[in-house]
Amino acid sequence: xxxxxxxxxxxxxxxxxxxxxLLDALAGRGYRVMSPTLEDGRLIYGEIxxxxxxPIGWTAFQEGGTFRLEHRQDQAFFGFAVGQQSWKQFLLPPxxxxxQAQREGSGWGIIPQVQEIPQFAFxxxxxxxxxxxxxxxxxxxxxxxVESTYRARRESAFIVALNCAHQDPGTCxxxxxxxxxxxTAGFDLALTELxxxxxxxxxxxxxxDRGAEVIRQVPRRAATSGEVDAAARAVAAVAGxxxxxxxxxxxxxxxxxxxxxxxxxxxxxxxxxxxxxTLVCPTxxxxxxxxxxxxxxxxxxxxxxxxxxxxxxFSYLHGGSIRTSPRSRxxxxxxxxxxxxxxxxxxxxxxxxxxxxTWCPVGxxxxxxxxxxxxxxAGPPKE
Amino acid sequence: xxxxLPDPMIPTPFVVQKVKRETSDTxxxxxxRAEGAANFAFAPGQFNxxxxxxxxxxxxxxxxxxxxxxxLVHTVRDVGNVTRAICRLKRGGVLGVRGxxxxxxxxxxxxxxxxxxxxxxxxxxxxxxxxxxxxNHRGEFGNIEVIYGARTPKDLLYLRELERWRGRFDLxxxxxxxxxxxxxxxxxxxxxxxxxxxxxxxxxxxxLICGPGVMMRFTVLELLNRGLKPEQVYVSMERNMKCGIGxxxxxxxxxxxxxxxxxxxxxxxxxxxFDRREV
Numbered sequence: 001x002x003x004x005x006x007x008x009x010x011x012x013x014x015x016x017x018x019x020x021x022l023l024d025a026l027a028g029r030g031y032r033v034m035s036p037t038l039e040d041g042r043l044i045y046g047e048i049x050x051x052x053x054x055p056i057g058w059t060a061f062q063e064g065g066t067f068r069l070e071h072r073q074d075q076a077f078f079g080f081a082v083g084q085q086s087w088k089q090f091l092l093p094p095x096x097x098x099x100q101a102q103r104e105g106s107g108w109g110i111i112p113q114v115q116e117i118p119q120f121a122f123x124x125x126x127x128x129x130x131x132x133x134x135x136x137x138x139x140x141x142x143x144x145x146v147e148s149t150y151r152a153r154r155e156s157a158f159i160v161a162l163n164c165a166h167q168d169p170g171t172c173x174x175x176x177x178x179x180x181x182x183x184t185a186g187f188d189l190a191l192t193e194l195x196x197x198x199x200x201x202x203x204x205x206x207x208x209d210r211g212a213e214v215i216r217q218v219p220r221r222a223a224t225s226g227e228v229d230a231a232a233r234a235v236a237a238v239a240g241x242x243x244x245x246x247x248x249x250x251x252x253x254x255x256x257x258x259x260x261x262x263x264x265x266x267x268x269x270x271x272x273x274x275x276x277x278t279l280v281c282p283t284x285x286x287x288x289x290x291x292x293x294x295x296x297x298x299x300x301x302x303x304x305x306x307x308x309x310x311x312x313x314f315s316y317l318h319g320g321s322i323r324t325s326p327r328s329r330x331x332x333x334x335x336x337x338x339x340x341x342x343x344x345x346x347x348x349x350x351x352x353x354x355x356x357x358t359w360c361p362v363g364x365x366x367x368x369x370x371x372x373x374x375x376x377x378a379g380p381p382k383e
Numbered sequence: 384x385x386x387x388l389p390d391p392m393i394p395t396p397f398v399v400q401k402v403k404r405e406t407s408d409t410x411x412x413x414x415x416r417a418e419g420a421a422n423f424a425f426a427p428g429q430f431n432x433x434x435x436x437x438x439x440x441x442x443x444x445x446x447x448x449x450x451x452x453x454x455l456v457h458t459v460r461d462v463g464n465v466t467r468a469i470c471r472l473k474r475g476g477v478l479g480v481r482g483x484x485x486x487x488x489x490x491x492x493x494x495x496x497x498x499x500x501x502x503x504x505x506x507x508x509x510x511x512x513x514x515x516x517x518x519n520h521r522g523e524f525g526n527i528e529v530i531y532g533a534r535t536p537k538d539l540l541y542l543r544e545l546e547r548w549r550g551r552f553d554l555x556x557x558x559x560x561x562x563x564x565x566x567x568x569x570x571x572x573x574x575x576x577x578x579x580x581x582x583x584x585x586x587x588x589x590x591l592i593c594g595p596g597v598m599m600r601f602t603v604l605e606l607l608n609r610g611l612k613p614e615q616v617y618v619s620m621e622r623n624m625k626c627g628i629g630x631x632x633x634x635x636x637x638x639x640x641x642x643x644x645x646x647x648x649x650x651x652x653x654x655x656x657f658d659r660r661e662v
Contacts, residue, residue, distance in 0.1 A: 098392055101436055107417050107477045108396050108436055144643065145391050145628040259659060286632030289625045293437025300437040302392075307631070314633060316623050318462035328661030336635065343638030 006212040009205070011223040014191075016077065016200035018219045020051045022160075023123075025217040031121035031158050034090060036083060043069060043083035045090075048123070055080065062170030062243070062354065064363030074166075075200065078124055078193055081167050084359050086282030087129055088136060090120055091157070092150045094306040098289075101300040108300070115149055121158040125187065127180035128172075128351040130161055132282035134186060138345040139285050158210065161187035165234035166195055171354030173244035173367055179351040181238045189215065192231035203231040244354060246367040247374065248338075251348075254373065255339035257380045259331070263373050268327035270362050275308035277356035277364075278333065283341075283349050286314070309333050334366060391628050394434045394479025397455060399472050405458060405540045409505065410470045411446065414455040417477060422452035426487035427512035428619060428647045432627045433457060434479030435468035442624040442642070443469075444509030445483060450519050455480065458508040458540060484627040486647050488513040488591050488617060497525040497583040501574055501602050503532050503594020507540050509619050509646070510593050514548075521553055525588075528581040529556045532574040532598070536560055536567050555581065574598060575605040585610030591647075593619040600658065603650055613651035620645050620653075637662050 006012070014022065026033050027049065037046045038055045048054065060080040061068040072079045099112045125133075137154065140147035164172075164181035174180030183190045188211035191202045203223050206212045278284040288307040293300045307314060310329050315322035323329045341349030350366070357365045396417035403411040416423070430444040441463070447456025461470040469478060490498075490513050498517055502510045517524055529548065533539045539558065549556040557577045559570035570577060574594070590606050592599050599618050606616055622634035622641040629643035637656040639645060656662055 101479075106475060107398070108479070110393055110396070110479070112390065112393055140630065143629055145630060147630055148390060256655065285630070287625070288631065288633070289440065291434075291437060291439040297437070307633075309632070309635075314623065317621060318460075318466075322622065323661045325661060332635070332662075335637075340635070340638040344640070 005222070006206060006215055008208060008212065010212075011228055012204050012206070012215060012220040013194075013223045013227050014202045014204050014218060014220050016075075016202070019077065019202070021218045022214070023049065023051065025214045026121040026123075026158065026160075028217070029158075029214065031119050033121045033123055034087075035123035036078065036080070038069075041069065043080065045083075045085045045087065051077075054078070059168060060170075061168060062358045064171070064357050064365050065360055066363070067358050074195055076166050076193060076195055078162050078191075079166050081164070081169060081172055082126055082129065082353050082355060084280050084355060086132060086280065086353075086355070087122055087125060088132070088282055088285075090118075090122070091133070091136065091153045092140065092147065092285070092287075096149065096304045098302045098304055100302075103298045115152065117152040117156055119156050119158075120153070121160065123160045124162040124191075125159050125183075126162055126164055126353070127183040128174045128177075128353040129282055130159070130183055130186040131177075131179040131351045132353070135283045135345070135347055135349060135351065136285055138347065158214075159187045159189075159207075161190040161207070163190060163192040163231070163235045164238045165193055165231070167238065168243075169238055169241055170243045171357040171365075172238075172352065173242055173246050173354060174352040175239050175242045176244070176246040176248065176367075177348060177350055177352035182235045187211070192235060194227060194230055194234070196230060201227075203227050244352075244357070244365070244367040246350075246352065246370055248348070251370070252339045252342055253380065254370075254377060255335045258373050258377050259335075261373050261376070261378065263369065263376070264327045264331050266372075267364060267369055268325070268330050270364055271326055271330045272361060273310045273326045273329060274361060275310040276359045276361060278308040278310060279306070280355035280359045281337070282351065282353060282355070283337075284308075309336070334369065337366075338370065391481060392626070394432070394440075394481050396477050397480045399474055399476045399478070400454065402472065402474060406538050408462075408470075409458060409460045409540065411456060411458045412469070412472065413447075414457065414478070414480070415453070420453075423455045423480075423483075424452050425449060425483035425512075427490055427516050428487035428509055429483035429485045430509070430627070430646060431455075431457070431480050431482030431484070432624070433459070433465075433469055434481070435465050435472075436477070436479065438468040439465040440479075440481075440625070441465040441469070442484075442627060444619075444646070446508040446511045448515040448519070449512050450515065458505070460505050481627060484642055486643075486645055488619075488647050489589065489649075490516045493589045494523045495525060495587070497588040498527045499578075499581060499583060499588060499590040499606070500527070500529045501578075501590060501592045501594070502530070503574060503598035504534065504538065505540070506593035506595070506598075506619070507531055510591060511541065513591055518554070525584070526582050527554050528583065529554065530559070530574045530577045530581065531557070532559045532561070532577075532594070534561045536563055557581070573601070575601050578602070578605050578609060588615055590616045592617065603657070613654055614649055616650035617647055618650060618653075618657075619647050
């Protein structure tokens with residue numbers, strides 16, 4: 001295969017046995033390769049160096065409030081859906097010092113924190129997660145004010161997407177949200193894992209020139225039409241077997257017309273207000289700023305920390321909070337995610353990854369909540 | 384390129400030039416830049432994030448005269464850790480300023496109209512720059528009516544200035560309090576009761592309102608009853624704010640970010656959310 005045929009849009013096949021070369025090529029370009037990996041029995045995103053660091057032969061059973069790692073019959077590298085972490089932790093760190101202020105005589109001098117921008121290569125980014133990044137881009141990059149840390153990290157990241165195939169789509173509903181399971185944009189390379197008897201490999205779609213340069217350093221051959229078809233079939237099988245469905249027809253009106261629906265009380269009685277859903281959600285971006293002073297009163301510091309709209313403090317205004325009831329906080333989260341987000345950013349805040357369902361300790365299922373409201377919905381309020 | 388703009392998250396140090404005690408818990412601070420003499424340009428109704436070193440930040444509306452941008456003026460009520468630290472600053476003290484942020488009052492778009500300024504309590508602070516603007520360009524506007532309500536006479540802000548404004552022939556000022564002792568010889572009652580005594584031509588009037596939620600709700604109702612259309616009414620909203628620039632998510636109010644879509648909203652655009660609770 002000639003180097004000139006490695007153009008954007010081209011597809012090549014990478015044998016599973018040669019996967020290490022891809023990791024080496026990324027590392028050789030200075031990237032820290034972050035990938036799904038197992039640590040203390042948890043499926044997380046961590047730095048990997050070797051193919052054996054991948055969760056080979058594992059899958060994850062996911063249901064409302066349930067996540068269980070199980071062995072697969074095969075040696076799939078990516079035979080699971082998403083875990084509790086999302087890539088957002090690498091793009092906007094959940095804890096970050098923004099600046100310090102030092103007392104200078106009677107005044108203060110402010111010293112912005114020098115930011116180390118790590119060069120990440122994200123490996124195994126699902127289509128829903130690419131869409132989640134695009135959602136956060138609208139929040140942090142496309143408004144009047146740009147978040148500089150996010151921009152630097154986002155621009156430098158190399159993205160190896162992974163089309164979903166050969167997995168249990170337990171709590172997934174990307175098809176309903178129009179966000180998957182095939183990655184269509186926003187990647188340097190996109191992999192589809194092929195598992196056909198003894199043959200184990202990856203169809204690799206080249207998304208950018210940067211991606212082509214990496215592939216040039218990796219043993220590969222042109223993908224056969226059979227391999228491309230097999231990859232498409234595997235992804236289509238996942239698409240046809242979604243674990244959940246969410247009807248988004250008229251979803252803004254549905255929420256705005258049912259702001260006092262009794263279902264909000266019903267779900268609030270189950271919701272623990274723990275905020276897990278906001279932590280695992282790949283689009284939840286709310287954060288707070290914290291200030292402190294050292295003991296001598298000479299150095300003040302401002303830090304940013306990921307926050308959750310499920311805390312009472314989140315809406316605190318002198319004298320009390322706006323959202324005092326658990327019902328109002330759950331309603332705020334879900335209404336924002338599925339309805340007001342569209343007003344604010346022109347897209348849904350939900351990408352259908354299913355994390356909020358899996359990681360809810362009491363198994364609240366947002367697809368079920370929307371269905372329940374829809375089935376007993378009130379019409380538009382009378383003027 | 385945005386990359387060349389100063390980071391909106393970094394406060395600029397300002398020095399306190401003057402502190403005036405307005406009421407038992409409310410102070411007006413005159414501030415100038417710690418370095419350089421650049422003016423602080425702003426539009427009436429905008430706010431700043433004021434930072435008390437080590438204590439934290441609070442969104443505080445600007446209360447000075449937009450035609451005198453060499454001094455930044457804020458009126459702050461001591462209601463928590465941050466505002467207490469700000470209120471305790473003395474002349475020469477330093478605080479951090481980020482801003483100005485937010486959507487202003489539409490004072491430059493209502494030439495020729497009658498203007499109703501209706502304030503409750505601390506709500507006069509963000510409305511004062513609007514009034515300064517109207518008076519600076521007095522000839523451009525029709526009748527101007529100010530209705531200001533406070534809990535008691537002791538809670539009235541800018542008392543001397545109120546008296547000066549009341550002495551003008553080109554402005555009508557109505558002050559009312561909820562409760563008063565015998566030495567109070569003016570109105571007692573809510574601001575909505577005063578609206579009937581003001582003079583305005585409904586088709587050519589704009590109302591600017593800021594005050595507690597209940598006060599704004601009933602004021603809007605009263606104005607609509609008296610012939611104003613929702614698009615002639617503006618309110619200034621308040622929410623928890625951390626960043627002031629639409630990134631932290633705290634000030635969300637339905638589909639709005641109060642920090643960047645407000646704090647000043649035209650009533651017809653928010654009316655679906657205005658009466659809802661715990662939004």
